[in-house]
Every structure is written in C-alpha cells, then in structure tokens.
Amino acid sequence: MTLVIIFILICITGVIIIPFINVKMKGIAVLTAIVTNTIISGYFAIQSLTGQAISYILPGSVITGAIPVRIDALSGWFILIVNFVFLTGGWYGLFYMGAYKYQRKKISLHAIAFLLLHTSLVSLLAIQNSIVFLVAWEVMMFSAFICVIFEHEKEVTLKAGINYLIQSHICVVLLVTGFLWVSFKTGSYDFQAITTFSAAQTHAGAIFLFLLFFVGFAIKTGFVPFHTWLPYAHPAAPAHISGIMSGVLIKSGIYGILRMILLIKADFTTIGYVILTISVISGLYGVMLAIVQHDLKKLLAYHSVENIGIIGLGIGIGCIGLGTGNHVLASLGFAGALLHTLNHALFKSLLFYTAGMVYQATHTLNVEHLGGLIKKMPQTALLFLIAAVAITGLPPFNGFISEFIIYTGLYQWLQSASLNSLIFILFLILGLVLIGGLAMLCFTKAFGIVFLGNARREFHHQVKEGPFLQLLPLYFITFFILFIGVCPQLFLNLLQGPVQLFTENRGVANTMFSVKAFGALTPIGLAAWGLILLTLIIFSIRKWVLLHRPVSAGPTWGCGYVAPTAKMQYTAGSFVRSYMKLNKPTLLLSKSEKAVIGLFPAHSHFESHAYDKLEKWLIDKPVRAIKSFLSRFLFLQNGSLQSYILYGIMFIIGVIFIPIVFDALLWFIEFLKRL
Amino acid sequence: MLSFCLILVAALFFTGVISRTKSILSGRKGPGILQPVKDIIRLFKKGVVYSSTTSFIFQIAPSIYFSSVVIAMLVVPFGQSKGLISFQGDFIFFAYVLALGKFFSIIAALDTGSSFEGMGASREALYSMFAEPAFFILLGSMALLTGQTSFQEIFADLHLGSPISYALAVLAAFVLGMIMMIENSRMPIDDPKTHLELTMIHEVMILDNSGFDLGLILSAGLMKFAIYGALIVNLFIGMFPYEYAIPMFFAIQLGAAVITGSIESFMARFRMSHNAQFIFALTSVSLLIFFGVLMLLGKFI
Numbered sequence: 002m003t004l005v006i007i008f009i010l011i012c013i014t015g016v017i018i019i020p021f022i023n024v025k026m027k028g029i030a031v032l033t034a035i036v037t038n039t040i041i042s043g044y045f046a047i048q049s050l051t052g053q054a055i056s057y058i059l060p061g062s063v064i065t066g067a068i069p070v071r072i073d074a075l076s077g078w079f080i081l082i083v084n085f086v087f088l089t090g091g092w093y094g095l096f097y098m099g100a101y102k103y104q105r106k107k108i109s110l111h112a113i114a115f116l117l118l119h120t121s122l123v124s125l126l127a128i129q130n131s132i133v134f135l136v137a138w139e140v141m142m143f144s145a146f147i148c149v150i151f152e153h154e155k156e157v158t159l160k161a162g163i164n165y166l167i168q169s170h171i172c173v174v175l176l177v178t179g180f181l182w183v184s185f186k187t188g189s190y191d192f193q194a195i196t197t198f199s200a201a202q203t204h205a206g207a208i209f210l211f212l213l214f215f216v217g218f219a220i221k222t223g224f225v226p227f228h229t230w231l232p233y234a235h236p237a238a239p240a241h242i243s244g245i246m247s248g249v250l251i252k253s254g255i256y257g258i259l260r261m262i263l264l265i266k267a268d269f270t271t272i273g274y275v276i277l278t279i280s281v282i283s284g285l286y287g288v289m290l291a292i293v294q295h296d297l298k299k300l301l302a303y304h305s306v307e308n309i310g311i312i313g314l315g316i317g318i319g320c321i322g323l324g325t326g327n328h329v330l331a332s333l334g335f336a337g338a339l340l341h342t343l344n345h346a347l348f349k350s351l352l353f354y355t356a357g358m359v360y361q362a363t364h365t366l367n368v369e370h371l372g373g374l375i376k377k378m379p380q381t382a383l384l385f386l387i388a389a390v391a392i393t394g395l396p397p398f399n400g401f402i403s404e405f406i407i408y409t410g411l412y413q414w415l416q417s418a419s420l421n422s423l424i425f426i427l428f429l430i431l432g433l434v435l436i437g438g439l440a441m442l443c444f445t446k447a448f449g450i451v452f453l454g455n456a457r458r459e460f461h462h463q464v465k466e467g468p469f470l471q472l473l474p475l476y477f478i479t480f481f482i483l484f485i486g487v488c489p490q491l492f493l494n495l496l497q498g499p500v501q502l503f504t505e506n507r508g509v510a511n512t513m514f515s516v517k518a519f520g521a522l523t524p525i526g527l528a529a530w531g532l533i534l535l536t537l538i539i540f541s542i543r544k545w546v547l548l549h550r551p552v553s554a555g556p557t558w559g560c561g562y563v564a565p566t567a568k569m570q571y572t573a574g575s576f577v578r579s580y581m582k583l584n585k586p587t588l589l590l591s592k593s594e595k596a597v598i599g600l601f602p603a604h605s606h607f608e609s610h611a612y613d614k615l616e617k618w619l620i621d622k623p624v625r626a627i628k629s630f631l632s633r634f635l636f637l638q639n640g641s642l643q644s645y646i647l648y649g650i651m652f653i654i655g656v657i658f659i660p661i662v663f664d665a666l667l668w669f670i671e672f673l674k675r676l
Numbered sequence: 677m678l679s680f681c682l683i684l685v686a687a688l689f690f691t692g693v694i695s696r697t698k699s700i701l702s703g704r705k706g707p708g709i710l711q712p713v714k715d716i717i718r719l720f721k722k723g724v725v726y727s728s729t730t731s732f733i734f735q736i737a738p739s740i741y742f743s744s745v746v747i748a749m750l751v752v753p754f755g756q757s758k759g760l761i762s763f764q765g766d767f768i769f770f771a772y773v774l775a776l777g778k779f780f781s782i783i784a785a786l787d788t789g790s791s792f793e794g795m796g797a798s799r800e801a802l803y804s805m806f807a808e809p810a811f812f813i814l815l816g817s818m819a820l821l822t823g824q825t826s827f828q829e830i831f832a833d834l835h836l837g838s839p840i841s842y843a844l845a846v847l848a849a850f851v852l853g854m855i856m857m858i859e860n861s862r863m864p865i866d867d868p869k870t871h872l873e874l875t876m877i878h879e880v881m882i883l884d885n886s887g888f889d890l891g892l893i894l895s896a897g898l899m900k901f902a903i904y905g906a907l908i909v910n911l912f913i914g915m916f917p918y919e920y921a922i923p924m925f926f927a928i929q930l931g932a933a934v935i936t937g938s939i940e941s942f943m944a945r946f947r948m949s950h951n952a953q954f955i956f957a958l959t960s961v962s963l964l965i966f967f968g969v970l971m972l973l974g975k976f977i
Contacts, residue, residue, distance in 0.1 A: 552723060
C-alpha cells in the first residue's frame with residue numbers, strides 16, 4: 002500500500018521540481034525517478050510473475066468508488082517490458098536531448114511529459130477501476146502527445162501530433178462507451194463487473210461488447226485500418242520517444258485486448274476469427290507499405306503495424322484455443338503473442354534508437370540520401386543489423402522464437418480443424434510466410450542502402466559515431482535480443498504465469514505447457530548455439546587461411562566500367578522496383594518525372610511517392626466530406642464582434658425560453674385534451 | 677548423421693553430373709564429374725581481392741551463408757534416421773535458417789556498391805520471398821496428412837495411409853525440384869552460364885567474391901543442391917530398409933541432376949519479368965497437394 006503511494010508521490014515530486022533545476026539535472030532527475038519507480042513496480046511485477054498476484058483496494062473518492070489495484074501475471078509481464086524500454090529509452094534520451102540543451106523550457110515540458118508517460122503507463126497496467134483507468138489512459142495520451150510534438154516549430158510535427166491526438170480520442174470514445182455501458186447496468190466501476198455483466202449477456206451482446214473494446218484498443222495498437230496515425234507520429238517524435246511509442250505505448254492496446262479476453266465471457270471462436278482476419282491483413286498491409294517508404298522512421302512505423310499483426314495472430318490463435326477448449330493451442334497462441342510483444346519492444350526500440358543515431362549524425366532520414374555509414378558508424382550499423390535480422394524473424398535471434406511458436410500454433414490447429422477453418426488456416430500460413438519474406442526484402446533494403454556501399458550525398462559536417470554511453474543501453478537491448486534467441490526456455494518459464502491466467506480462466510487446462518508443444522525450444526536454442534559457433538569456427542579458419550595468402554584491395558568490379566560514381570549505385574527505389582511493379586494494385590504511387598530527351602539533355606528529374614490507399618479512403622475522403630458539409634456553416638464565423646454577441650444573446654434567450662415554451666406547449670396539449 | 681554423410685557425398689557429384697549431362701547432350705566430352713569440387717579446392721588455395729568499398733559485412737557474409745546451409749543440412753533426415761537436429765516444427769527452422777544465409781548474401785551484394793550486384797540482390801530477395809509459401813504449404817499439407825510436424829516423422833508416416841499418397845509425392849517432388857532450381861539459381865529461373873551480368877541473379881551477387889570466400893559460397897551451393905535432392909528422396913523412401921533406401925537415394929539424386937542438366941540443355945531462361953508469376957504459380961501446385969490431402973483424409977467432397 003505505502004509503496005503504491007510512494008510510487009505516485011515520486012512522480013508528483015518529479016513534476017514539481019523539474020522546472021526549477023538546470024537542464025543537465027532535469028534529465029538526471031527524470032531518470033532517477035524512473036529508476037526508483039521501476040524498482041517499485043518491478044518488485045510487484047516479479048512477485049506476480051512468480052505466482053503471487055498482488056491486490057490492494059485504494060479508498061478512492063465519491064466519484065470513482067474504491068480503486069482496486071491488481072497486479073496479476075499479465076500486468077506483471079507488461080510492467081517489466083514497459084520498465085525495461087523506459088530505462089533504456091530514458092538513458093538514451095538523456096544523450097539524444099543533448100543536442101537541444103539550449104531550449105530549456107521545451108526540455109522541462111518534455112521531461113515532465115516523459116515522467117508522466119511512464120507513471121501513467123505503469124498505473125494503467127495495474128488499475129482495475131474503469132474511471133481511473135480512463136484517467137490514466139488520458140494522461141498517457143496527452144503526455145505522449147507532448148512528447149511527440151517536441152519539435153513543434155515544424156508544421157509536420159505539429160500536424161502529426163494533432164492527428165495522433167484526434168485518433169486517440171476516437172479510441173477513448175469507444176472505451177468510454179464500453180465502460181459506461183457496463184457500469185450503468187451493474188452500478189460498479191470495478192473491472193470484475195465486466196465479467197458478471199458479459200456473463201449475463203446474450204451471445205451477440207457479449208461479442209458486441211468485446212468488439213467495442215477491441216476496436217477501441219485496436220486504434221491505440223495500430224491494427225489496419227486504424228493504423229493511419231502511426232506512420233506520422235513515429236517519424237515526428239524524437240528517437241527515444243518513437244522507440245518507446247512503438248515499443249510499449251502501442252502495446253498498451255495489446256494489454257487492453259488481452260485484459261478484455263480475460264474479463265469478458267463470450268464465444269471466443271468467433272472473436273478469434275475476427276482477430277485473426279484483422280491481424281493477417283495488418284501484418285501484410287503493414288509490411289507491404291513499409292517496403293516502399295523512403296523515410297527510415299516511417300518505414301519502421303509501418304513495420305510496427307506488421308508486428309502488431311503478428312502479435313494479433315498469436316492472440317487470435319489463443320482465442321480459438323479457448324473457444325474450442327484446446328489448451329495446447331491456447332497456450333501456444335498466447336505464449337507466442339506475449340513473447341512477440343516483448344521481442345518487438347526490444348528490437349523495434351533498438352531500431353528506432355539506431356535510426357536516431359543516424360539522424361543525429363547526418364540530419365536526414367531519407368534513405369536515398371544516405372549510404373556507406375557502416376564505415377563511419379560501425380557500432381550503430383552492427384546494432385541496426387542485429388535488430389534487422391531479429392525483426393525479420395531469423396535465427397539465432399529472438400524474433401524467430403516467437404514467430405516459431407505462432408507457426409507451431411498454426412500447424413497444431415491444422416491437425417484438429419474442420420474444412421472451412423483448414424482453408425482459413427491455409428491463408429494464415431500463406432500470410433505469415435509472405436510477411437516474413439517481405440520483411441526480409443524491406444530490411445535488406447533498409448540496412449543495405451543506409452549503411453552499405455558508398456555515401457550517396459556529401460555532408461558538410463562531420464559524420465561520426467555517437468558517444469559510447471549513448472550506445473550502452475543499445476548494447477543492453479542487443480544482449481536480450483540474442484539471449485532470448487539462444488536460451489528461449491528461460492523466458493518461456495517466465496511466461497508460464499501470464500499464459501496460465503488465460504487457460505485456467507476458461508477451465509481448459511490443468512497442465513500447462515505440454516512438452517510436445519514447447520519441447521522444440523530446447524533444440525532450437527542448441528541449434529542457434531551451433532549456428533553461431535559454426536560461423537565463428539569457419540570465420541576463424543578463413544582468417545587463419547588468409548594469413549598465408551595474398552590479400553589485396555581494389556575497386557568494385559564494374560563489369561569493365563572503371564569510373565563508377567556513388568550516384569550509380571542501386572538506390573532504395575530501384576531495389577524495390579520490381580516489387581512495386583508487381584504490387585501496383587494495392588499501392589498508391591505518385592510519380593513526377595521529366596525524362597532525358599535528346600542529344601544534349603537538359604535538367605531532368607524523377608520522384609516517386611507512395612501513399613496509403615486505406616488512409617485515402619478511410620480518413621482523407623470522409624474528412625473532406627465532413628469539411629465540405631461543415632463549410633456550409635462557415636458564414637456563422639464571419640469575424641464581426643456584433644454577430645458573436647448576437648449568438649451569445651440568442652443562446653441565453655434560448656436557454657431561458659426553451660423550457661418556458663416547452664411548458665407552455667405541454668399546457669396547450671393538456672388544454673386541447675381537455676377540450 | 678547418416679543423412680549428413682549421404683548428402684555430403686551427393687553434393688560432391690551433383691553439379692558435376694549436371695555439367696556432364698549438358699556436355700554430353702551438346703555433343704561434347706566435357707569435364708570430369710568431380711571438376712566443380714576441384715575448382716572449389718583451387719579457390720581455397722587462392723588469395724583474395726576485396727573491393728575498397730566493402731566493409732566487414734562482406735567478409736563475414738560467406739561464412740554465415742556457408743554455416744546456415746550446413747545447419748540446414750543437419751535438419752534433413754534420411755528415412756528412419758533423424759537428422760542431427762530434429763524437433764517438432766523443424767522444417768520451419770530449416771526454411772528460416774536458409775533465409776538467414778540469404779539475408780547475408782543479399783546485404784553482402786549491396787555492400788559492394790555496384791549496381792549490378794544490387795540488381796541481383798533485389799531479384800534474389802523478391803524471388804526467394806515468392807518461393808517460400810510453396811514450401812510452407814507443401815509441408816503444411818504433409819503435416820496434415822500424417823499428423824506430424826517434424827521432417828522425419830512426416831516422411832516416415834507419409835505412405836502408411838494409402839498408396840495414393842505416392843501420387844502426391846510426385847507432385848511434391850515437382851514443387852521441391854522447382855524450389856531447388858530457384859534456390860540454386862538454375863534454369864528456367866536463372867542461367868548461371870550467361871555472360872551478361874544484367875540477366876543474372878545469383879551469379880551477379882557474388883561477382884566481387886574471390887578466393888576462400890568464393891569457395892565457401894560455391895561449396896554451399898553444392899550442398900544446397902544435395903539438400904533439396906535429399907528432401908525429394910525422402911518423399912519416396914518412407915520406411916524402406918537401408919539396403920534399398922541408400923541405392924534409391926543415389927539413384928534419385930542422380931536422376932535429379934540429369935533432369936536439371938537436360939532442362940538446361942533444352943530450355944531457355946524465362947524472361948525476368950515472368951519469373952515472379954512463375955514462382956508464385958508453384959504455390960498453386962502446393963495448393964493442389966493440399967486439396968489432394970483433404971481428399972485423402974475424406975474432409976473434402
């Protein structure tokens with residue numbers, strides 16, 4: 002109990018003192034506050050993961066009623082992820098923000114928002130009272146908004162921030178509707194009311210309630226077609242915020258969906274099919290658009306959509322398992338989803354942090370302007386490479402483990418499915434495989450163009466590696482990426498608690514983690530070790546052999562051409578050109594070109610941009626329609642003070658007279674009746 | 677372990693047989709069957725030239741490529757004997773570990789800064805992506821048919837149900853054979869003997885590799901052939917005792933090599949722009965197998 006209060010007090014103290022200390026201390030104060038809060042919440046989280054769920058009832062107020070704080074294994078798992086990403090992100094941010102140290106006021110605001118973001122995220126993972134949950138949710142959203150618009154003097158940034166704010170509030174509307182519906186019917190704000198309420202509902206009612214929450218959380222998470230805020234907000238934010246947003250902020254939506262699966266009693270087979278369909282579309286659509294992006298951070302943002310899709314696949318498989326009472330399937334699905342949540346938090350934050358290093362060194366994120374950075378920033382390049390291999394889902398890194406569990410789930414489901422679901426599973430497998438292949442295309446492009454080859458543009462400033470202390474948290478993340486890849490069983494043991502929550506809740510399992518389903522992870526770990534060792538052995542043999550052979554350097558073989566320039570290298574656009582041609586129907590490409598004509602060609606150019614087709618149809622067109630409708634009332638806003646006073650008077654008259662007129666009408670009707 | 681040794685032996689002669697077939701069919705005497713291996717040994721003895729544009733990625737990539745192929749080879753079983761690495765869902769690991777090698781060969785090609793190699797890299801990434809679904813659906817259908825999810829158990833149980841499964845095995849052999857062509861960049865996807873860099877896929881990616889590194893890449897190529905050959909063999913041998921299975925292994929590998937050689941002698945390479953469609957069409961053959969399995973299981977019709 003006291004620890005919970007200390008946790009909140011630390012945040013409040015931080016918020017109060019940050020504006021009054023100097024810039025360097027601000028960063029350190031925030032980091033200290035986060036470290037302390039991490040220790041407090043981490044203590045609870047680890048306790049809950051080892052099997053002792055924690056539950057307190059805070060007294061609360063008249064409006065909210067008692068506030069139950071329950072940290073079960075699911076909350077614990079997410080709290081640990083949030084804490085880890087915030088620790089590394091905060092540390093990295095300390096150095097990232099060094100470039101802006103003369104903008105004192107902005108830094109104060111940013112530091113406060115950052116601290117609030119951490120506190121609100123951790124709290125909403127623990128609170129189980131819908132009103133307080135929504136307050137925490139709102140605090141989280143606003144502080145994230147403030148973090149995103151750090152560079153608010155840029156119009157693009159501000160626009161992206163507002164876009165995020167509006168879309169997040171659509172999510173809030175849905176959540177409020179859901180929560181209010183439940184509390185009106187049951188008179189309680191406690192989350193447990195949702196269980197009792199949904200149990201009393203009809204079949205369709207319970208599913209509708211779930212879908213209400215699902216869509217609400219899906220907007221936050223970035224499932225297609227609710228993803229359109231993501232590719233704007235991520236590039237606009239400073240790198241550590243992008244990393245945190247992609248790593249954990251959008252996962253709050255995943256947490257919400259998982260929490261609702263625990264709470265709502267409904268037909269999970271139907272829900273599973275819905276989630277799976279949306280997920281596989283998200284996965285494919287995300288990566289399909291990621292490939293054609295030229296902005297490195299935007300590319301990564303679309304990849305978040307893809308990875309959310311993979312997590313969703315896991316959740317969907319788990320739901321099917323719950324619905325059909327197949328506990329192996331349920332544990333495979335949820336374990337895959339939860340592990341991928343952790344994995345994605347690790348490699349995606351690492352990718353964003355390294356993209357931030359690139360941005361700070363070169364001041365651009367346009368991949369077509371970069372190239373050859375590996376020679377100037379070898380450590381950043383190596384870190385990016387490891388994260389890229391991991392996100393593609395290749396062994397021996399962590400991405401493979403979670404994707405493997407999800408694959409195993411699919412093949413497991415295949416064995417017991419009926420004809421219709423068999424064909425459905427076939428499409429899921431097809432989707433997941435294509436996602437993997439496309440991710441490889443995408444990340445070979447991203448790494449190859451940005452870090453390899455020759456520099457495509459000369460920079461007028463020195464391009465150099467960041468300080469080692471800034472890179473240190475990145476090495477921590479890398480360590481975990483590799484560690485999960487080679488020792489997956491250790492992490493699976495940690496997952497036992499959260500997964501058991503799901504399976505036991507439905508009464509489908511009494512024994513957790515059947516050997517047949519998860520036994521594969523030990524040999525995978527060994528094979529990963531084997532792969533690493535074999536590579537090292539072969540590499541050292543090669544090294545030793547080359548000691549005795551002549552080794553020389555020369556220019557790249559240009560097939561006879563001897564004066565190649567950096568401009569003649571393959572570009573990102575050309576690397577994915579054949580893909581773009583094949584995929585034309587789903588992409589919205591705009592080109593502007595002036596061809597080379599004649600013997601003495603004048604200036605010519607070629608530009609191509611990819612736009613999101615769904616965004617055009619689901620966001621842009623409706624917004625335009627609403628705008629044109631509302632513009633009919635534009636005459637009201639005519640700028641003259643007299644009219645505005647008139648509106649005021651009309652409003653006051655209306656407020657006074659409408660009830661009187663209403664009463665008069667009632668009297669008149671009564672009078673008519675009496676006649 | 678048995679499969680490992682057998683694949684190694686098959687790898688020694690596979691490419692040699694292909695080129696021998698080609699030379700016989702075009703009326704030449706041709707090099708000896710072990711010539712590709714001799715070439716590789718010669719390469720191992722040579723020095724190397726590195727492009728000054730390249731970085732350590734270019735130096736480590738061949739080693740990773742080679743070891744990824746070796747690890748993939750360890751997964752492949754032989755009849756009743758498991759591969760050294762065998763677990764539930766090992767075929768997923770098999771495909772992904774090969775993809776790791778591909779990832780590194782692609783970025784190594786981009787490391788040279790040459791537009792030719794970039795072109796090859798782009799094609800390799802695209803085509804290998806299209807070839808993957810066929811493999812996964814094929815193995816998925818077999819998993820459905822046998823109720824198993826590891827290579828060895830799938831192959832062991834494949835023909836227990838009914839002999840009709842041999843028909844499916846023939847189709848599956850076709851799919852695996854085509855994947856073999858794609859993975860090894862052979863006709864009709866890619867022509868290794870073309871002299872125009874613009875039309876190559878795999879060959880153009882390794883233009884800048886020399887000496888030991890090139891040797892590693894080429895020997896990995898030899899093994900890749902034999903790995904897919906071994907998978908095709910496994911489709912048929914099922915639970916046969918070794919005295920039949922081992923001769924069958926070599927007969928089928930030899931047959932696969934001769935067929936590859938004949939295809940290369942009589943066919944022209946596809947137009948590059950048609951490759952993607954062609955490769956994706958393989959997936960539909962896989963789907964055919966899937967529906968065949970559904971019929972066998974009585975879930976369909």
